[in-house]
Amino acid sequence: MDAESLLLSLELASGSGQGLSPDRRASLLTSLTLVKRDYRYSRVLFWGRILGVVADYYIAQGLSENQLAPRKTLYSLNCIEWSLLPPATEEMAAQTAMVKGRFMGDPSHEYEHTELQKTNDGDKAFEEEVVVRLPLSEARKLSSYFHFREPVLLKNKSLLEKASLDPSLDFMDSLEHDIPKGSWSIQMERGNALVVLRSLLWPGLTFYHTPRTKSYGYIYVGTGEKNIDLPFML
Amino acid sequence: MEDITSEEQVKGNQELKEAGQSWEKNISSLQDPEPKPAEPSGVEKGPETGSPPKGSPPRSPPSRASTSLSDLGRSHASPSPSSLQELSFIPSTLTLAPELKNLTTPSPSDSTTTDIPKAGIPHPDLLEQPPGNKEPSHHLTSPSNIGQQFRQSRSHLYGPRNVSRNHCKQEGLKSDVFQEENSNSDYSLDQPEPQVFEEAPSTLETAIQNAKAYLIKTSSKSGFNLYDHLSNVLTKVLDERPDDAVDIIENISQDVKKAQFNKKLDTLQNENEMLPTYEIAEKQKDLFLQRHLEGAEQDSEEEIVENPLPNVMESAFHFEQAGIGLGTDETFRVFLALKQLTDTHPIQRCRFWGKILGVEMNYIIAEVEFREGEDEDEVEEEDVDEERDEEESESDEGEEDGLPKSIYKAPPAIPKEENRTGANKYVYFVCNEPGRPWVKLPSVTPAQIVVARKIKKFFTGRLDAPIISYPPFPGNESNYLRAQIARISAGTHVSPLGFYQFGEEEGEEEEELEGGRESFEANPDFEGIQVTDLVESLSNWVHHVQHILPQGRCNWFNPVQKNEEEEEEEEEKGEEPDYMEQEVGPPLLTPISEDIEIQNIPPWTTQLSSNLIPQYAIAVLRSNLWPGAYAFSNGKKFDNFYIGWGHKYSVDNYTPPVPQPVYQEYPSGPEITEMDDPSVEQEQTFRAAQEAAALDSEENEETEEEEDEEDDDD
Numbered sequence: 001m002d003a004e005s006l007l008l009s010l011e012l013a014s015g016s017g018q019g020l021s022p023d024r025r026a027s028l029l030t031s032l033t034l035v036k037r038d039y040r041y042s043r044v045l046f047w048g049r050i051l052g053v054v055a056d057y058y059i060a061q062g063l064s065e066n067q068l069a070p071r072k073t074l075y076s077l078n079c080i081e082w083s084l085l086p087p088a089t090e091e092m093a094a095q096t097a098m099v100k101g102r103f104m105g106d107p108s109h110e111y112e113h114t115e116l117q118k119t120n121d122g123d124k125a126f127e128e129e130v131v132v133r134l135p136l137s138e139a140r141k142l143s144s145y146f147h148f149r150e151p152v153l154l155k156n157k158s159l160l161e162k163a164s165l166d167p168s169l170d171f172m173d174s175l176e177h178d179i180p181k182g183s184w185s186i187q188m189e190r191g192n193a194l195v196v197l198r199s200l201l202w203p204g205l206t207f208y209h210t211p212r213t214k215s216y217g218y219i220y221v222g223t224g225e226k227n228i229d230l231p232f233m234l
Numbered sequence: 235m236e237d238i239t240s241e242e243q244v245k246g247n248q249e250l251k252e253a254g255q256s257w258e259k260n261i262s263s264l265q266d267p268e269p270k271p272a273e274p275s276g277v278e279k280g281p282e283t284g285s286p287p288k289g290s291p292p293r294s295p296p297s298r299a300s301t302s303l304s305d306l307g308r309s310h311a312s313p314s315p316s317s318l319q320e321l322s323f324i325p326s327t328l329t330l331a332p333e334l335k336n337l338t339t340p341s342p343s344d345s346t347t348t349d350i351p352k353a354g355i356p357h358p359d360l361l362e363q364p365p366g367n368k369e370p371s372h373h374l375t376s377p378s379n380i381g382q383q384f385r386q387s388r389s390h391l392y393g394p395r396n397v398s399r400n401h402c403k404q405e406g407l408k409s410d411v412f413q414e415e416n417s418n419s420d421y422s423l424d425q426p427e428p429q430v431f432e433e434a435p436s437t438l439e440t441a442i443q444n445a446k447a448y449l450i451k452t453s454s455k456s457g458f459n460l461y462d463h464l465s466n467v468l469t470k471v472l473d474e475r476p477d478d479a480v481d482i483i484e485n486i487s488q489d490v491k492k493a494q495f496n497k498k499l500d501t502l503q504n505e506n507e508m509l510p511t512y513e514i515a516e517k518q519k520d521l522f523l524q525r526h527l528e529g530a531e532q533d534s535e536e537e538i539v540e541n542p543l544p545n546v547m548e549s550a551f552h553f554e555q556a557g558i559g560l561g562t563d564e565t566f567r568v569f570l571a572l573k574q575l576t577d578t579h580p581i582q583r584c585r586f587w588g589k590i591l592g593v594e595m596n597y598i599i600a601e602v603e604f605r606e607g608e609d610e611d612e613v614e615e616e617d618v619d620e621e622r623d624e625e626e627s628e629s630d631e632g633e634e635d636g637l638p639k640s641i642y643k644a645p646p647a648i649p650k651e652e653n654r655t656g657a658n659k660y661v662y663f664v665c666n667e668p669g670r671p672w673v674k675l676p677s678v679t680p681a682q683i684v685v686a687r688k689i690k691k692f693f694t695g696r697l698d699a700p701i702i703s704y705p706p707f708p709g710n711e712s713n714y715l716r717a718q719i720a721r722i723s724a725g726t727h728v729s730p731l732g733f734y735q736f737g738e739e740e741g742e743e744e745e746e747l748e749g750g751r752e753s754f755e756a757n758p759d760f761e762g763i764q765v766t767d768l769v770e771s772l773s774n775w776v777h778h779v780q781h782i783l784p785q786g787r788c789n790w791f792n793p794v795q796k797n798e799e800e801e802e803e804e805e806e807k808g809e810e811p812d813y814m815e816q817e818v819g820p821p822l823l824t825p826i827s828e829d830i831e832i833q834n835i836p837p838w839t840t841q842l843s844s845n846l847i848p849q850y851a852i853a854v855l856r857s858n859l860w861p862g863a864y865a866f867s868n869g870k871k872f873d874n875f876y877i878g879w880g881h882k883y884s885v886d887n888y889t890p891p892v893p894q895p896v897y898q899e900y901p902s903g904p905e906i907t908e909m910d911d912p913s914v915e916q917e918q919t920f921r922a923a924q925e926a927a928a929l930d931s932e933e934n935e936e937t938e939e940e941e942d943e944e945d946d947d948d
Contacts, residue, residue: 016591016877017558017559017560017589017862017877017878019554019557019558019559019561020557021554021555021556021557021843021844022554022555023843023844023846023847024557049557051839051856051861053835053836053839053858054839055841078845185591185592185593185594185692187594187595187596198591200593200692203878203879222861223861223883228887229690229887229888232689232690232691232888232890233690233691233692233881233888234593234691234692
């Protein structure tokens with residue numbers, strides 16, 4: 001969701017119980033503005049919150065002028081100091097796919113990943129044979145997973161204008177969702193005044209849209225794990 | 235009229251003369267008493283006769299057109315300024331759509347008289363077109379109703395049209411007024427007319443009919459037709475006279491259509507429009523209204539009895555500090571809904587349990603404890619069920635014949651716990667949205683809990699939806715929801731250490747019966763715990779809901795004892811030794827620090843709600859086992875809350891339970907195998923032996939030996 005309209009968006013998306021505490025909201029509003037200035041972003045989106053075991057990651061995304069360019073992702077633990085996440089490479093993505101379980105909430109935490117594809121939550125892996133250490137790239141990879149996999153924008157929301165995506169002013173009221181049928185839960189809340197989409201594949205992703213207005217957005221609050229039990233659960 | 239025709243003749247306009255003559259002829263032949271109705275016929279006839287020359291290549295000489303123009307100008311000038319104005323648009327309107335003239339007949343009866351002999355145009359079409367009739371006639375009659383003027387103006391209707399059609403060829407047209415409208419009209423009219431008019435009169439009429447019938451064809455969507463639409467569009471253009479009409483013709487068309495749609499909506503579709511938005515708003519309005527109505531009556535009672543309504547807003551405020559909750563307005567709606575619930579039921583204690591998300595709708599769940607009026611319907615239902623079971627078993631036993639019966643007996647059904655005890659300690663009400671009616675969930679049975687542990691399903695939001703799963707779930711979604719609520723409650727309802735203590739009297743009784751305490755009461759001397767202590771140490775939090783045993787109950791039920799009484803044989807074999815041992819879980823008020831880890835992940839996460847102002851922060855507890863379950867405590871107060879999908883977390887993915895073991899077949903033993911058939915030698919030796927024996931025994935006992943022999947043979 002847009003950093004500027006954060007408060008309204010949070011209120012709208014709160015039907016799923018995913019909110020921010022008042023001090024987090026205030027600090028986000030403050031710090032995201034600064035992020036926008038410092039990093040020269042044209043837009044800053046608050047992406048969501050990944051619940052770690054010890055602490056939570058707050059994730060924001062910065063959009064530059066060229067909106068087709070890959071988005072920069074930032075994380076923060078206290079909503080004030082933001083750090084840039086390194087872009088995830090293919091190799092890292094493959095390695096991260098081996099890791100199951102929750103984020104620890106400690107950015108320097110390194111997941112041990114032995115060749116047995118067994119997940120160990122060791123602290124600092126200084127043992128000899130331990131193969132790969134995956135620090136923050138996991139978070140990065142998951143978030144990139146999300147916005148590649150779940151770019152939930154309203155259909156026709158963005159017209160391809162001048163070879164770059166710009167939010168267009170006129171759009172249709174339909175929603176775009178993808179092929180795995182049943183991976184979305186659409187609900188009309190408050191009568192028909194609010195459309196809420198919840199991803200069942202990534203539980204915690206909530207998308208909202210107020211019909212006949214331009215307000216839409218999504219937020220993720222969850223553990224950052226894909227629900228691959230979906231076929232069993234439907 | 236005659237003036238005009240004579241003028242035309244004087245000008246030497248052949249075509250116009252023809253038209254005029256035919257037109258005169260028509261009038262005379264029809265002998266219509268009224269001049270008005272006669273005119274349409276004339277006009278109608280006019281184009282038919284006069285048109286073929288127009289369609290011809292030489293078209294018309296410029297002089298003719300100019301004369302007709304001057305002709306018109308004269309006639310305009312003579313009557314009145316109003317008629318001039320009228321003429322300036324009416325003729326053009328009508329010329330643009332020649333067939334429209336048929337429709338402009340003032341009265342249906344007249345139109346029939348004129349049309350039948352001549353054009354043979356079907357009357358229904360004409361009569362069915364009130365809009366077409368209305369519109370032009372309105373234009374015609376409103377400016378001037380004087381018969382003569384009217385007739386004059388109508389008589390010239392084809393005059394300007396001729397001009398307009400020929401206008402493309404004549405450049406030096408003097409009249410600016412007509413230039414505009416003609417240039418506009420040329421585009422739309424040149425197309426259809428050649429088709430229509432180049433044919434012979436007989437086929438021409440049918441062609442007109444066909445074209446018109448096509449144009450009049452009413453759209454199934456809007457109930458309008460192209461014919462009227464075109465005429466309306468052009469009427470609008472000529473009414474408003476925009477500068478660049480050709481450029482904005484699309485918009486004009488759209489505007490005309492919109493005006494039509496609005497008209498339809500007003501009359502037909504605007505009634506009974508019940509949007510869900512209004513529907514739910516109407517229901518929620520009752521929530522707000524009821525407070526005033528019932529408040530006066532309820533207040534007096536509630537003062538006496540302890541008010542069961544929880545302070546939802548206060549809890550919500552604390553949870554909001556932790557970043558959890560529903561949002562302010564929805565929380566308040568839930569608050570009102572809970573108030574409605576406590577007003578309508580004899581409830582001793584009530585709590586906002588949480589919200590479980592569903593695919594189609596969500597569940598808002600209230601946890602209540604009834605005063606003394608718990609409904610007895612369920613008890614009766616149970617009795618009926620039990621009786622039914624007994625009957626079945628008796629009937630099975632009654633049948634006795636030689637064939638063996640199935641010795642398989644279903645594992646003994648474990649009875650559900652009584653209301654107000656164990657997993658059924660509380661009653662749960664759910665509703666989909668605040669404002670909708672509350673539905674009481676049935677009490678949970680151990681079998682449901684056991685199966686619910688093995689499955690993982692999304693809630694749909696409909697309580698009567700079936701649960702289709704591999705271990706067949708006994709019940710529908712309401713039972714599954716209830717089972718999940720019981721599991722979540724048992725796992726995640728915690729309180730600060732010391733807030734609850736065992737009730738002394740009751741505790742002793744329970745100890746005797748069950749070997750474990752199961753009731754507690756609030757500690758009146760609770761002094762509160764430092765928030766930092768709550769955050770730092772998990773041992774300061776205790777469970778205050780009973781652990782659910784693997785059996786599916788909170789209190790141990792020994793199914794074997796029952797078996798001993800009924801079927802001692804099976805007991806001797808020791809079929810189910812597992813049941814002999816009593817399942818024991820952690821007792822009540824166990825600190826959560828003793829909870830089992832989920833594969834190296836701690837089951838609870840504690841956080842301080844605000845690091846910035848720790849002085850007034852509250853402790854927030856988050857369950858990692860049940861994502862979505864939270865608890866807060868500010869030292870003195872605490873509350874539990876759940877919002878989520880109602881699923882348990884596991885590091886590994888959900889694995890369906892393994893299939894039941896296949897029952898082994900009966901082992902092949904002496905009871906199964908048979909000997910070979912007796913051979914001839916065996917029988918012969920046997921017979922020889924028999925005879926010998928018979929000879930020997932004849933002397934002793936005849937009768938008995940014979941019987942023995944028979945037996946041996948068998």
